[in-house]
Amino acid sequence: MADGLRQETAVKTGLITESWNALGAGQRAFVEAFYQRFFERYPDYRPLFPLELNPRHLEKMVQTIALMADQSQDRGRIAPHMHTLGQAHKAYDLSARDFDNFKRTFVEVLGERLGRQWSAEAEKAWNDAFDAVLVPLMREGLERPR
Numbered sequence: 001m002a003d004g005l006r007q008e009t010a011v012k013t014g015l016i017t018e019s020w021n022a023l024g025a026g027q028r029a030f031v032e033a034f035y036q037r038f039f040e041r042y043p044d045y046r047p048l049f050p051l052e053l054n055p056r057h058l059e060k061m062v063q064t065i066a067l068m069a070d071q072s073q074d075r076g077r078i079a080p081h082m083h084t085l086g087q088a089h090k091a092y093d094l095s096a097r098d099f100d101n102f103k104r105t106f107v108e109v110l111g112e113r114l115g116r117q118w119s120a121e122a123e124k125a126w127n128d129a130f131d132a133v134l135v136p137l138m139r140e141g142l143e144r145p146r
């Protein structure tokens with residue numbers, strides 16, 4: 001299973017890296033636009049976050065996505081980071097639905113930002129990376145006792 005997963009995701013990692021790099025200096029602005037849309041669409045989540053998202057949080061988000069873009073073909077290498085990140089979400093009692101809301105908003109805003117540089121294949125690659133790598137690893141971390 002692990003090998004299958006690695007091979008399956010390896011094929012599409014190039015597209016993820018490519019679209020993430022295409023944002024260039026706009027990565028941080030993308031993360032801000034993502035949160036704006038996330039809170040507009042799901043106002044119930046807003047109170048979980050501080051009034052002003054602090055720069056460290058935004059930076060961590062950029063780093064996490066960059067890590068995923070570079071290494072989502074290698075589950076073992078990103079697992080420790082994603083487990084820790086999952087644990088950091090313990091207090092929020094997140095369901096599969098919450099992760100799905102995050103993913104959909106993320107992919108939607110990314111596609112809008114990339115415009116002509118976006119493609120159906122890139123969209124699928126990002127969805128697959130969330131479904132096959134990022135969310136399962138965060139959930140593994142969440143389920144671990146502290």
Ligand code: HEM
Nearest residue numbers: 045048049050057060061064088092094098099102134135
């Ligand atoms: C795959 C999905 C997700 C990723 C990649 C992600 C990523 C992150 C990152 C990188 C941080 C900053 C951690 C730190 O400062 O150490 C964070 C914090 C946080 N996340 Fe997520 N997250 C995800 C899903 C969610 C969902 C679905 C929610 C629910 C609404 C959520 C709520 C929060 C909250 C409340 C914080 C803390 C904010 C703060 O106190 O500054 N996250 N997340």
